[in-house]
Amino acid sequence: MNYLQKFRIDPGSKVKLRDFDPDFKPAHQHHGSAVDETAHYQEKLRELQDLLYAERRHSLLICLQAVDTGGKDGVINHVLGAMNPQGCRVAAFKQPTPEELAHDFLWRAHCAAPARGEVVIFNRSHYEDVLVVRVHNLVPPKVWSRRYDLINHFERNLVDNGAQILKFYLHISKKEQLKRFKERLDDPAKHWKISEADYKEREFWGSYTAAYEEALSRCSTARAPWFVIPSNHKWFRNLAIARIVVEHLESLRMQYPKPTVDLDCIRREYHAAAKHP
Ligand code: AMP
Ligand code: MG
Numbered sequence: 224m225n226y227l228q229k230f231r232i233d234p235g236s237k238v239k240l241r242d243f244d245p246d247f248k249p250a251h252q253h254h255g256s257a258v259d260e261t262a263h264y265q266e267k268l269r270e271l272q273d274l275l276y277a278e279r280r281h282s283l284l285i286c287l288q289a290v291d292t293g294g295k296d297g298v299i300n301h302v303l304g305a306m307n308p309q310g311c312r313v314a315a316f317k318q319p320t321p322e323e324l325a326h327d328f329l330w331r332a333h334c335a336a337p338a339r340g341e342v343v344i345f346n347r348s349h350y351e352d353v354l355v356v357r358v359h360n361l362v363p364p365k366v367w368s369r370r371y372d373l374i375n376h377f378e379r380n381l382v383d384n385g386a387q388i389l390k391f392y393l394h395i396s397k398k399e400q401l402k403r404f405k406e407r408l409d410d411p412a413k414h415w416k417i418s419e420a421d422y423k424e425r426e427f428w429g430s431y432t433a434a435y436e437e438a439l440s441r442c443s444t445a446r447a448p449w450f451v452i453p454s455n456h457k458w459f460r461n462l463a464i465a466r467i468v469v470e471h472l473e474s475l476r477m478q479y480p481k482p483t484v485d486l487d488c489i490r491r492e493y494h495a496a497a498k499h500p
Contacts, residue, residue, distance in 0.1 A: 226463055227470040230450040232443035238436045238451070245394045247453035257458045264465035265305035271472040272342055276310040278477045282337035282386045285468065286348040289393035290431060291421050292403035294454050295346050298393070302465045303344055310340060316347035328352040328370065329377050339385050348390075349374060353438050358430040371441040378447040388447035389471060391464055392439060393454040397428055 232238055252260075275281055285303065287295040299313055314335035323331045329349055337343035353374070357367045378388055395403075404421060407413040424431075443449035450467060454460040 225470050226466045227474075230452060230463060230467065232439050232449045232451060234444050234448070236440065236443070238439040238443075240394065240432055240436055240439075240451070243394055243451050243453065245396045245399065245453050245455045248456050248459045252459070252462075254456075254458045257462045261302070261458070261462045261465055264462070264469045265302065267469045268302075268305050268465060268472075269307065271469060271477070272306045272310065274477040274479060275342065275472065276307070276340045277479050279340035279480075280385060280477070281475060282339050283342040283468075283472070284337050284345065284381065284386050284388045285342070286345045286350065286388070286390040287393065288348060288350050288354070288391070288435075289454070290395065290400060290428075291418075291424060292400050292407070293393040293395050294457060294460055295393065297457055298391070298461060298464055299344055299346060301461045302468075303342075305465075306342060311342040311344075312337075313344045313346055316345060316349070316351055329373065333377070336381055337386065349377070350390075350438055350442075354431065354434045357434045358427050371438070374442050375444060375447075378442075378444065382446040387471065387475070389468060390443075390447065390449045391467075392435060392449060392451050393460060394451050395454045397425070399455045400425065 272283075275283060287298055289295050303311070303313075316331070319328075319331070332345070332349035335343060335345070353367055353370050356362055357364075378386075382388060404417075407417050439449045439451065452460050452463050
């Protein structure tokens with residue numbers, strides 16, 4: 224089975240995250256064997272992105288969501304960093320600015336969405352408005368509960384305009400998160416990532432799980448699917464995402480555009496010029 228199907232949340236299914244093993248990895252694979260395979264998919268990713276950029280028929284929007292330490296930065300670094308920066312952009316969704324708050328919650332996502340030919344990675348996304356916002360009652364339930372339908376409409380609008388949307392939830396266990404917090408404490412290069420909210424947010428683990436389950440259940444659609452990626456093993460997470468993006472882009476059967484000039488004519492001019500350099 225390809226990874227596109229294996230890790231996809233089927234539209235309409237009711238997600239319970241306890242049914243998904245964050246430790247999952249295929250029996251025959253280990254960190255060492257994954258290095259070459261991941262590099263293979265990264266190379267393919269680069270080729271396919273070049274095609275997407277040249278063809279300018281589709282755009283690609285990749286949404287990354289996870290709890291703190293889930294690995295969003297790692298995926299951007301190790302997987303999506305393989306792409307050519309020309310035609311690829313990362314948009315990070317932080318606490319909304321006063322200007323963003325003065326607009327509807329989808330405004331900033333729409334502004335950051337990719338144009339045809341472009342790849343955009345959302346590091347967090349418009350889903351924060353049914354995740355952190357729901358968990359901390361930043362708006363009343365009446366407001367956030369309407370947002371699932373609004374998100375589906377918004378994504379359909381992007382899809383109708385040529386967007387390919389792939390949404391990844393990086394699934395780690397609560398125990399793994401604690402281990403990663405410890406690693407951050409031990410690594411001076413990661414101290415900047417530590418925030419006071421990190422441990423506080425752990426107390427809301429159950430509420431976040433419920434919020435993620437609802438978002439995954441209600442907003443995984445045929446054209447904008449969610450994938451639950453087992454992410455306790457970073458190497459498997461990277462491999463799985465690289466492979467899914469490649470499998471999806473290959474399914475588009477993209478082609479380089481036909482030349483806009485008469486190549487025979489240009490060739491004749493080239494040969495003439497080469498005779499008298
Ligand atoms: P980080 O991604 O670790 O730099 O943190 C960004 C912070 O912004 C996270 O704590 C998010 O939960 C928070 N955030 C993102 N979007 C929203 C939003 N719409 N409302 C409130 N907080 C948000
Ligand atoms: Mg953080």
